[in-house]
Amino acid sequence: MEAATLFPARAIRLRRDATIRAGQGGPVIALADASLQLPGLPSRICALLESLACRDVPEADVQQDLAADGMPGLLRWQALVTKLDSAGLIERSVLTPQGPVARLRQAAVGRGPGSAVRAPAQVKLSRFTAIRAAGGKLVAERPGGHAHVELETAVTGVLAALAGWTSAGDGVAGLSPQLSRAVIDLFAGAGLLAPGSPDDDTEYTDAALAQWSQADLWLHATSRGTRLTSGYGGSYPLAGRFPPLPAVRPALPGPRVELPRPDLEVTAKADPPLTEVLETRRSIRAHDPAAPITLGQLGELLYRSARIRRVFPCADGQEAADRPYPAGGAAHELEIYPLITRCEGAPPGLWHYAAADHALEHVADPGPATAALVMGARAASIMAADPQVVLIVTARFGRVMWKYNAIGYSLVLKHVGVLYQTIYLVAAAMGLAVCGLGGGDAADFAAASGLAYHAEGSVGELVIGTPASESASESGGNR
Ligand SMILES: Cc1cc2nc3c(=O)[nH]c(=O)nc-3n(C[C@H](O)[C@H](O)[C@H](O)COP(=O)(O)O)c2cc1C
The missing domain is CATH 3.40.109.10 (NADH Oxidase)
Incomplete structure (x- = not known):
């Protein structure tokens, strides 16, 4: 267990549905229905960017890589990552020697708040955050949130630990302080944490927030989120799997x-x-x-x-x-x-x-x-x-x-x-x-x-x- 908790690495990569190709002025990040033209970049940064398209790259490794370019290279890289992040193009993960244990995925491409947020000292999950099982992982998300976090079993205990106000710096759920802190920072980056503090629990003290139940806010956010909800509108989720129902309800037997x-x-x-x-x-x-x-x-x-x-x-x-x-x-x-x-x-x-x-x-x-x-x-x-x-x-x-x-x-x-x-x-x-x-x-x-x-x-x-x-x-x- 110690080995798994000793070396957590914070990593980033490009979202999975994005690819990089060479454009006229510089690299182009392409998605199914959008593309982002980047300016010309130094070769070392270009190479790093290409590696982001195919794997989780520890942020510490990037810093080492760019050390040779000095502060200007580092600043340029950070500006680039911030730009990609606030365009919804960056995925964040927490790596252990056994592999990634937590991953933040952005819900939508386009201008957003970014995901590079660090959690405050005292943290609690938002009472609106919902947890569901998908593909063998637990997924935590907030109604209307711009990102969700996928968790492997090894770190799902962090969710339970954040049911009440907790010190983000302490190791929780039997994990090292570094590992649990890195996971909690992903929660912060995805907006899954409660606003306020133990002295002012805004989700209860602010009338605009207090009036919402989780279920109502979820329905509101998913049915009114044209950008955040995939398959919005007439997207035929069941076509091909099930036949449509007839317009007229089949007759009932009896009088x-x-x-x-x-x-x-x-x-x-x-x-x-x-x-x-x-x-x-x-x-x-x-x-x-x-x-x-x-x-x-x-x-x-x-x-x-x-x-x-x-x-x-x-x-x-x-x-x-x-x-x-x-x-x-x-x-x-x-x-x-x-x-x-x-x-x-x-x-x-x-x-x-x-x-x-x-x-x-x-x-x-x-x-x-x-x-x-x-x-x-x-x-x-x-x-x-x-x-x-x-x-x-x-x-x-x-x-x-x-x-x-x-x-x-x-x-x-x-x-x-x-x-x-x-x-x-x-x-x-x-x-x-x-x-x-x-x-x-x-x-x-x-x-x-x-x-x-x-x-x-x-x-x-x-x-x-x-x-x-x-x-x-x-x-x-x-x-
Ligand atoms: C969607 C809807 C839900 C309602 N629910 C109730 C109800 O559960 N019980 C009830 O006595 N009246 C209910 N009403 C009637 C309202 O109380 C009523 O429309 C309102 O007091 C205004 O009175 P009016 O319809 O005579 O203009 C409902 C009306 C609507 C449109």
Whole structure:
């Protein structure tokens, strides 16, 4: 163990996807879709640069190499490395006699903060830093960070040691002070350490940081990081491995209820004007027990807000759909499951809205699992009685995740918002009570529906019914 900890070397190299070729004025660093022209360089520096393209070069060896050129040579080299580092082109590693044990890789090419940071005296991992296993190593990264650090088993104990404030100069996890310090400096270079100090733990004392959970910040950073997240946007991560899902959800076996179709010419004439609908729309949480919603009203609401009007092929091989509300890539992954407690003309239970056929498909009879869903919706909307109908919105995740990588889930949530507003407006125009809910239980829905949690899960819900009365209707709560 001593041998492994006696000689840690801090090394650098060019990132793996970069190559060097001779250009007209000097060396050119080339990447898949970018290149950096360097000025003419002395032959010794050129040779060093070339070695950076193929191996980890200990920084101490470089200094020895350049000693013959004196201070000017060293300064020139340092300026060059700083330039490459802040362009995201440098990888850093910690070498032991057994090989590299830790490696910092930059996430993006382009202007960045660089990675040559030294850790402060007292260190702790940021509470936003996430650890995952990949390729036999542990990878530590921070949401929105410009770099990540890969760790071999020999030094993973450093992560655990930094769960609380620790002195960076001490050897931690049974490693020598030099080795653990070199690894901790990589954490600092990748921005994985908490800002502040033991006396002022900024991630808890600064309101802007304190308000974020790790999971929320991760989703925000990955879905809003065009430069940092590889495979951003429509990058088809599953194409070639799995077939795309059809636009129309395959029919469920079991009983079906055909829904009446409204005559849109008639409804268009009868509807209040858009401005009136927008200005009078409210979230209404009290339903009329004397006159429950009818199958005709439920059918009209679903038809006008969520039916599939058309399915058409896309050049990428995935079918697209056309519905009254918009969806990114016309993916239309959302499904609606009316959970009926009281509806004139339809038996209670969990149903699926077959949006292309405009029919209800039976999913489950009322039971403990559906009761849990009703209770959850009732509690979320603080209703005095069970809602007449809960519209549970699910996503067939594969419809978006087959095509979209980093933004897949955030896109689903955007679609939920778009559908909510469409249902709100149609319900308001029809004089129905509607209230969107901010939370629900996907595990409860999986239990009630029997659908696979990872394939199709609940992502939103609204309670709908007939409004209790003018006075019972709320004019805007704040739940
Ligand atoms: C995405 C979303 C989530 C909501 N979550 C809830 C909820 O969980 N419970 C509830 O009673 N109301 C919920 N509401 C309704 C809001 O409380 C309501 O829109 C807000 O108080 C303003 O009232 P208004 O809709 O009448 O304008 C939600 C609304 C939206 C759009």
